[in-house]
Amino acid sequence: MSSFGIRVFRTDAGAMCLKGITRYAATDFAVQEISLQNGTAASLVAPQASANRDLSAQPQKQDADKSAWYLGCLYKENLSSSRAVELLWNTLRQFSSKKEAGAAVQFAGHKDRRAITCQHVRLASRDIVPPSIRKQRLSRLNKTLATQGSRIELGPLQRVPASFRLRKGEIAGNRFHILIRGVESDSESDMSTAAIAERLVEQLMERGFVNYYGEQRFGGGVRNGAAMGLCLLKGQWRTSADLLMQSYAQDGTDSSMAQALAAYQSRDYLAAVKAIPEGFAPQRSLCMHLMQRPGDFRGAWMRLPARFRSLTLDSYASLVWNRVASHRLDEMGQEAVEGDLVYDAHPSAHLSMPCSSVRRLTRQEAAAAPVDRLVDVVLSLPSPNVTLPANRTADFYRSTLAEDGVSLAAFGVRGTDASYRPLLVRPSDMKMEHIGTYDDGFGTASFHLSEAGRGLYDALQARLVEAGVDKGSFLPACGGSGGGGDDGAPLPEPVAERFLAVMQRITMCSVQSGVYLSQRLRWTQGRSDGEGDGHGAAGSERQVPAGDVYRVSFSLPAGAYATVLLRELWKGTHRSFS
Secondary structure, eight states: GGTTOOOSSSTTTTTTEEEEESSSGGEEEEEEEEEETOOBBBBOOTTTTTTTTOOSSSOOOGGGGTTTTEEEEEEEEOOHHHHHHHHHHHHHTTTOOOOOHHHHEEEEEOOOSSSSEEEEEEEEEEBBOHHHHHHHHHHHHHHHGGGGGGGGEEEEOOETTOOOOTTTTSSEEEEEEOOOOOOOOOSSSSOOOOHHHHHHHHHHHHEEEEEOOGGGGGGSSSGGGGHHHHHHHTHHHHHHHHHHHHTTTTTSSOHHHHHHHHHHTTHHHHHHHHHHHHHHHHHHHHHHHHHHHHHHHHHHHHSHHHHHHHHHHHHHHHHHHHHHHHHHHHHHHHOOOOEEEEEEEEGGGGSSSTTOOOOOOEEEHHHHHHHHGGGGGEOSOTTTTTOOOHHHHHHHHHHHHHTTTEEEEEEEOOOOOOEEEEEEOOOOOEEEEEEEEEOOOOSSOEEEEOHHHHHHHHHHHHHHHHTTOHHHHHSSSSSSSSSSTSSSSEHHHHHHHHOOOOOOOHOOOOOOOHHHHHHHTTTTTOOOTTTTTSOTGGGGOOOOEEEEEEEEEEEEEOOOOOOOHHHHHHHTTTEEEE
């Protein structure tokens, strides 16, 4: 992460450190969007469902008013938000509608791709098919997606006023539930793994962590959107186009894009268009424009969706912010100093305040409570009319931009007002639970539930019974005379993986109705071990990580990155499956 300006830790470095593995399966990483309107986490909810009601479709009368707007929860597995919205729209839209997915379906932000996520979406009744058809179409779509380990669900729709909008970034935050496998101590301390985990949680809750933009903001590797954004600011249209076409083509993740890149570089744009696979709309749009007007790279970029162009510019602005944040803490210490910027109101009001409402700390204010005030300090994002700190941070800001050959004035093309980002962020309601331990071995690995894990397992069993699901067929017997681990015997690997996956899924399905819960649980029934859980087509061929499995849960405000928080736990010594 250091290549993206991410360097500084807030928790004790070296003395307390864990190591582990994240994203072994897509279901290991669960994200729920928290609504700005009522502060609740998005989930597939049916609070007033009756026992015999089909909850995967809404009553016909709900769509009687074709001018109505509805808010629903989009559940996705192993898909990016933009791809999930595109699939949802193509599946549910009326054939008469000519709208693009981006215009027809509103959502407030992008969620992790390799994860299971719930987020709110807004759509118009007139644009989508009646409820009786939605269930059939989604079922057909999910049969196709199952071969890719992916899934989409649309929860019950709630009517909202026409004036209601879901705008970029307008959420209260996100709730995370993350499984970390193979967890062990990697520190100089003699403390146990559990004790270190507990202490790190305490420090994060108390001190917070640096509010860096996470690696996914930039794309990573050759997919670095920051480089494209810088080229756009400097008017280097052809170079930015080259970088876009190199995305995914030079890292070995997609052979079709490698073929498309070769055709693009030879200026055979028709062959490039034919080679570009589904899901690469920006690259396709760029090559189609060059087919019609060769050499017009500026026009090709202007043809791309404004939201995509904005993301590349935001990516470079985020890189600048990360660099400035690290310099501020490295060179001026981890306490508030004279000239630092703070919001001109209490931090809890940040979301509802104008972005330009900031002021500089006086010497007296900084000296009064320097440590406490650091959580109020904000740093500016590049903009022509932004307010800079009245200290050495401003000098570094200008010199960083000058080294890249741009200035604050160049950011006028972003078309945004001055905006600011808190230097630190504190997680809320954070806890880290030991679920169980995997034995060493391959093919015969068994999972020993911890006390907390046993409680979660028993709770799941109870919910299965309540939902009318045969728990014996869903979580089969695993040793001894008891079923599903009731006798305390360890769980065999297939059962353990199913338990962990369903535990994560149920978090996203907070419902009271037994029928609705039963439908959601059957997503995993009948599948081969690991199939559809993000393990890949041959999930059983990959060795499950041995050692302790922990589940860390926490909430973060909008714009904060869970991967940056997790970085504080292991100080860089971890593996993440891609």
